[in-house]
Amino acid sequence: MGPGVAGRGHVVFAAVAVLTMGAVPPSPAASSPGPGPGTVVGTLRPVAPPPGNAGPLGRGTAVQGRLLAAADGVETARASRPVAPGVRLTSYDRLESGKRLRLDMLSVDLGAGAARADHLSSGRVSERRKVSDLASRHDPGPGRRTVAAVNADFFDIRETGAPQGPGIKEGQLVNSPAAGANQAVGIGPGTAGRLLRLFFEGSVTLPGGPRALDAYNAANVPPGGIGAYTAGWGTADRALTVDRATPVAEAAVRGGRVVSVTERPGSGAIADGTTVLVGREAGAAELAALRPGDPVTLEYRTRTDSGTLPRTAVGGRELLVVDGEAQVHEGRGNNTAAPRTAVGFSRDGSMMQLMTVDGRQAASAGATLTKLGLLMKEAGAYNALNLDGGGSSTLVALAPGSDRLRVENSPSDGRERAVPNGIALTAPDGSGRLKGFWVEPRMRADTAPAVGPLRGGRPERVFPGLSRRLTAAGHDETYGPANGAPHWRTVRPTVGRVDSHGVFTARSTGTTEVRAERGSVGGGTHLTVLHPLVGIQATTRRVVLANAMASGTFGIVGLDAHSASAPVEPQDVSLEYDRSLFSVTDDGQGSFTVKSLTGSGAGRITARTRGVSTTLDVSVGLRERPAAGFGDATSWTLVALREARLGYGHPRRTHVYRTRPVLLYP
Structure with missing residues (x-):
């Protein structure tokens, strides 16, 4: 039992030190108009998760009941885009009983002959690299390019770093499996994929x-x-x-x-x-x-164990779907909610599904193996296999008109983990001639400023009088890069206008398509103009910089009278702060970057736009300051408070407080 812990009726007090971090006094209320406690915005509450499937189960339906509970949930958001001919990326969010899930899935048409799956590695069995590095260095063969990849096999993470399952590349053995690790996914010798044992x-x-x-x-x-x-x-x-x-x-x-x-x-x-x-x-x-x-x-x-040797193979572990039936893993190992990667095939092997499920995050709790099997079956898999998950789960893909692979999921380590192998998807090179534009907000939806526990904002929304920066990537018939400067226009100019640089300025509530065109080719995206802005919030109330070399970020999110939110472009925000203490710059992704100029001190940033404002504090450096020595312990009261939920997914516990309120300043 450590210091400060009560046991057997005795109370032990220890001296308390507070890290003041150059703190400033609490911010006074903003003088500009904004959503107050009595407004619709002020009473905004998080959406409660739907109730669990608690219906009665008859005799012999225990397994069915577990499957129904695992399948419970509703889809709350979905986005889909092409990656290459025969390859499509779909990202979606689900609200489950008591948790949220974020999924990314590559649907691959192997039967069409354009898309191909390869064994992905550095060429050295025990060498580990990030999936994005492995994919960018992968040799797709003459006239082809690597368009996407996921991590694959479980591996000897604490010692050699080598995969535990078998590996085959272009029909040649890469490595043999460890004892009992024979389960694998194979593609070829034709185009079809299957699950097998090697x-x-x-x-x-x-x-x-x-x-x-x-x-x-x-x-x-x-x-x-x-x-x-x-x-x-x-x-x-x-x-x-x-x-x-x-x-x-x-x-x-x-x-x-x-x-x-x-x-x-x-x-x-x-x-x-x-x-x-x-x-x-x-x-x-x-x-x-x-x-x-x-x-x-x-x-x-x-x-x-059956059939011919595949052209490509990587190892996996648990079977998730077998002959169209999702498998039940209740009571077995490795069935806790966690980040996951899985691979599956249609009944004839012509369609492949590669899925990642984010986990260990507020925006996504992760999936059990039972749940993962249900998700894979729902995605169209007739047979599916679990691949390495946890911090290894990574999915990278090209965006239309781009030749740079980007991470599409949210790895649970906060960054990509180095892994020994994966599955690479390749497709034929295109002509390079302009066939269309892929239009989207400059802010990525998964990283746009937002308020709350969920990752990502709503950059397809904008407020009247504010702007949204758009990009138009030219692409050829394979969605590869193609040169061509677009001409911009809005379909409904009364809703908003767009300038020659792709900056849309909202005018009135409604929805319009914004198009980028050049001659007979083009592309577009839809933007929704919300009701007028009534308040703004920073994505964090305090930016803490540990030292002069550190940097921090924050974004600004707006709200209308109906509690609808949207990120605010940095160009629409004016900032007031002490420019001798730190610098604040647009990070190019819809947020601001804060850096210290002195290595110590504290200050406040005030952000204003369209007559409303918000503030956040900035502190640089850590300083330990005693707050109380508990010398007057007899005048303190030990109180155990019940858990108080400040918002869905954000429990806070208070264990000890003093009966006389104390406000501390540096």
Whole structure:
């Protein structure tokens, strides 16, 4: 029991220190008009989640009841766009019983022949990189480009970094699976995909005769076995593959002859043309008996549980959908709500679904395996497999008219995790001739300023008198980049107008399409002009900069009298602050970046637009300041308060307070 914890009727008090962080006094109420407590905006409440499926279950319906509960929920938002011919990205939000989910899914038409799925890696089994890096470096083949990718196999995260399941690239074995990790997803040798099990079989012939070869560039050598490692393994320490077993031995073979034998597996790169044999226990004894010059030959192959060997394969783990039936994982391992990645196929294997579910975030709690199976079945999968999830879950894709892959989901680590492999999607190069424009707000919906626990705002909305910056990316027939300057126009000028730079200025409430055109080609997006602005809020009430090198961000969100919200463009906001203390600049994505100029101090930023304002505090540096020593402990009262919910998904607990209110200032 630590200090400050009460137990067995005794109360222990400890001195309290407050990190004041250069704090400023609480902000006074804004003098400009805004939504007050008595207005519609002031009484805005979060939407409560729908009730769970609590209907009575008859005898023999326990499994059905669990599936119904897992399937409970409503879709609250959806966006879809093309990535390449035969590849489409759909992103959507769901409101479940007691939680929210954010999903991204690539639908891939393998049967049409344009889109193709490849094994994705750096070319070194044990080398880990971010999915975006792997995809940007992937060789798609002549006349093709990489258009999207997801992470794939579970891997030896704490030691070698190598995948646990099998890997096949262009029909050639990349690595063998760990014991029991045979489940895989395969594509080809034609265009169709399927789920299957892959097995490794091999033999090594030593001077004393043949014996089993148990692993090939694998994360682990099984007990008593021998594994083969080539230049394709990478630089990971091969001593990690034997699980601290003794004895161990390593023999290097080149040109069919032993060139060296050591008592400990080595590390570092293996030369091209050299195969290193690593043995443990009985396998180590056989390798230790070798001498330089001894002949050694290897033979190995990969076989499937059914059908021909696929052109491409990566490992996975739990089956989510089998022959059209979502699988129930209740009571089994790995079934907690978590970030997920999954792959599925239609009944004939011609359509592939690649899905990520965000998790461990306010905007998305994550999915259980049972839930993931239901989502994959709903998405059209007749068979589906769980891939590595958690912080590994990553989906990247091109936007129309762009040649830069971008992360579409929200990795739970706050950034991409380095992984050993994935699934890459490629498509044919286009002509480069302009065939259309992809028009959208400069702000991405998933990162636009918003108030509340959910990620992303509503940049397709704007207030009268304010603006929205739009972009128009020219694309060819494959949605690849194409040059061409657009001419802008609005379909309903009474709702708003757009200038030659794509800046839309709203005039009156309504909806209009804004189009970018050049000759006979064009594209457009719809914008909704809300009711007049009555108040604004900052996305945070305080920006805290730890030191002079740190930076912080905030955005401005507006509200109308009906509580409808929309992000406000930085160009429409005037800022008042002490310019000798810090700088505030437009970050180019719809928000502001704050940087310290002095390395310490505190101040306040006032943001104004259209006659309304809001404030936020900025502090730089951390300073510890004692607030109370509890010397007068007898005058303090220990009170346990019940949980008070300030908003959906934001519980706050207060454990100790003083009966006399105290307001602290620096």
